[in-house]
Amino acid sequence: MFFFTERMKEMDKRQSAKKQSEANTGGALWPELTVPLSLADRLVRLSKGELTEIRTNLEIKGVSSLKKQDLALALVQHIPDALPGLLHKFDETRYQVMKQIAVRGGVSYTMMDDEQLSYFTSRGLLFAGLHNGKPAVAMPQEVLESFQRLNYSDYRECFKQNAEWIKFTHGLLYYYGHLSEEELLNLVERYAGTLGDEYEYHGVLEEAILFYMQIVPDSRGYHNRSLSNLKQVQQEQESRLSISLYPFTKNQLLEAGEPGFVDRTPMHKAFVDFIRRNYSISFENADALVTECVIYIRNGAMPSFVLQFIRQHMEIHDLELTRGFMSSIAALSNGTRQWFLKGYSPNELSAGSQPTAVLQQEQAKADVIDMKSRAKVGRNDPCPCGSGKKFKKCCAG
Incomplete structure (x- = not known):
């Protein structure tokens, strides 16, 4: 594992050097x-x-x-x-x-x-x-x-088996963020039915990592390339002993294992619609912005940080629009499957969770979950947008 990790670092260094060289020479390296x-x-x-x-x-x-x-x-x-x-x-x-x-x-x-x-x-x-x-x-x-x-x-069945192993691996780390080597092996074997020779799987996985660049090996296992705070996610997952990993279906993992997959939940789609109702922006750009918000949320970002990120890309002129964004961010956070929560969304772990259809209809009333404490934000608590006001006097109004 250590040797392979060093290979990854060395490859990243060479790619960075190549890009810098291309920039310095106007790309004339062909x-x-x-x-x-x-x-x-x-x-x-x-x-x-x-x-x-x-x-x-x-x-x-x-x-x-x-x-x-x-x-x-x-x-x-x-x-x-x-x-x-x-x-x-x-x-x-x-x-x-x-x-x-x-x-x-x-x-x-x-x-x-x-x-x-x-x-x-x-x-x-x-x-x-x-x-x-x-x-x-x-x-x-x-x-x-x-x-x-x-x-x-001579290779047809081998290609099919390898593709399934790779998709299950990508799908598992898309939703869980990080898995130990033992956890990953056990889960892939459970979903794929068999791994045969463990060394065969590792050989396939190492080549897939270097080709698809979606996951990264670490000292304890593997993690999603978008995960930026590995240690914190590991600690959060280990502290939640009462919660088992979310039981995804084979089809869910195979779908999530496709290159470029995005889990466009109803809350994700509603946020895209909200942005497009209020701004002249293409669907592709709005969707990309919300997708970036999801990555921040999965890394544990507070709603105020997500709002700050959005403000870097578009002007938010008034309080009403700010409240609309905070409501959308809250709904997106609560409906996103999170790495801290072992693949669950806050809605799924909430005692008062409601069907997805109801959540869509009542998005403006969605509870806000503090992404640091994972607790519901009360009306008299400080607003997570960072204004310094009470929640009821700010974005909950």
Whole structure:
């Protein structure tokens, strides 16, 4: 676990350095691609550190002591041979990326996310550059030939199993925020039915972490990449011994495991509608703003902090509008599944919780929960918006 965490840190450093270098040079780092692309030609252009990363990612033994030039030549031989084994850790998504480039003769003008391109490049499989004057991604000829020799039917069931493991893992950490390694293994096995060899799952998970960049390994397990106060979430979860983890269904977790998933609760949608009623703003921008609010709430932000965040993006001119925002924030907070609460929303843990349909109708009357103490804010308590007034004289009015 420690070694893998160090790999993640090192990769983040290299990506930051690359982005800074691109900024300093106006992004002029695109080499010319000659297709068919020579693997040797690409590798000799890399630094010793980048070659070492490829060697480490592909678990190639016996070449670590070689000098840069010799290491590059050794990798030319090893990378095509390592491809069949690497595919056993893939899901259908990564296979299809390579297939689409392979069927185009080894070059594609469809660009992918920087992180995902970095994943393939750091395994010696794909390289970005300019081809015919346009940004492109190319597969070295040696890798292309190795890929074309593979039989998809030999991997179909493996891809399906790996995809399910990955989605369950992403879904669990989307809702719980953090899980110990033992908790994660037990839950994935419970939902997937079997994990087979534990080391096989870990191999699949490590590759998925580096490709999807949605979760992060830590000293005790794994956490959602959006979780910013890991220690506090761990302490809060451990202090709530009377609460078990929320029992999600398989379908809920598989849905939450999809890239870019957002749990758009009725309160989330109502907040988006409120913003659009009061501002000239697109649905996409309003939805993105509310989604950011949800991330802050899951990290334990007070309603006053969430309101301050919103004020950074839009002007709130009067008290009535402020009250409307605070009411929406309260409803969103109470209806959001929270990492502190092991996947429950405050509404679900409230003794007086009501059906979702009623909550939608009575959103303006929603109780405010103090996100620090997790207690209901009374009318005579200080208003969580930070005004210094009593709640009944401010946002509850």
